[in-house]
Amino acid sequence: MNLLSQQRSFGPICKFACVGGIAMTTAMTTVLLSPNHVAAKQLNVVDAVQADVATGDLLLESTLLSQHRRRRRSYRPPADSRIPRRDHSGGGVRGCGEDIAAIAPRLSGIGQTVSTHPTLVWYTASDIPSALELHLYRYTADDRLETVFIKSIGDSQKGYMAYTLPEDELGLQPGETYLWQVVLFCDENREEVGMWTAADIELAPSAVAVEPSMIDPSQDSLSIAETYANLGIWYDALAQVYDATSVEEKEFLQTLLLDLAELEESVERKEDS
Numbered sequence: 001m002n003l004l005s006q007q008r009s010f011g012p013i014c015k016f017a018c019v020g021g022i023a024m025t026t027a028m029t030t031v032l033l034s035p036n037h038v039a040a041k042q043l044n045v046v047d048a049v050q051a052d053v054a055t056g057d058l059l060l061e062s063t064l065l066s067q068h069r070r071r072r073r074s075y076r077p078p079a080d081s082r083i084p085r086r087d088h089s090g091g092g093v094r095g096c097g098e099d100i101a102a103i104a105p106r107l108s109g110i111g112q113t114v115s116t117h118p119t120l121v122w123y124t125a126s127d128i129p130s131a132l133e134l135h136l137y138r139y140t141a142d143d144r145l146e147t148v149f150i151k152s153i154g155d156s157q158k159g160y161m162a163y164t165l166p167e168d169e170l171g172l173q174p175g176e177t178y179l180w181q182v183v184l185f186c187d188e189n190r191e192e193v194g195m196w197t198a199a200d201i202e203l204a205p206s207a208v209a210v211e212p213s214m215i216d217p218s219q220d221s222l223s224i225a226e227t228y229a230n231l232g233i234w235y236d237a238l239a240q241v242y243d244a245t246s247v248e249e250k251e252f253l254q255t256l257l258l259d260l261a262e263l264e265e266s267v268e269r270k271e272d273s
Helices: 005-008 044-047 062-068 221-230 232-239 247-272
Strands: 099-102 111-113 119-124 133-137 145-155 159-164 177-185 195-201
Touching: 005 232, 044 133, 099 177, 099 195, 111 232, 119 177, 221 247, 232 247
Parallel strands: 111 195
Antiparallel strands: 099 119, 119 159, 133 145, 133 177, 177 195
């Protein structure tokens, strides 16, 4: 059995949206729900954009999103970007734990990377530590999820957290689509599931892959992030600036978040119409 719900015996599959935030109507496969699950609001990218993210001094007001729509996006998904097969986010039976959100395309397209061992970023709303696991799955030809690995990654902390797939593990393969999932537990023994969040990821097709000459290692993180964003390579752009320290990097991080929030919100509006 490959699915998280099967491995931990948390009950039946939830076939429709079980959480608040962005509307979700697609079928879910990897879930952590029990028959007595009570719906809990799950943090999404739009919420995170309106939160005090990472350093505490980058406060993104909700009005920025409407103002941002009048600007040209720095991040533009590739024209051939596919819609994710499903959304995987929610909470455990008791709804314990704090909100957590994958900072990646989840409704508007499948986020791409040029790295076989990419850096994955998520946002946690609480400063109360909770045990975390990171799960990586591969979609099979018949749309099942096959476990690649499950790893304990320590405790949560407020703000952005990141995990780079270890080099000693099999990396992402061309032509495959993967799902990564961060699971927050209510206890140190990892027996009671709190909240979780997930997103799809795939290697960028060779047609849009970054040529070595396009990325100069001597460039600063901001310049590299801008190049990746312009090419629609979400994961690599964010990896360069998620822990921004300079004013310029923080501003670009804000721009990336607003770009993504706008894209995700546009999908929500279409689903609600």
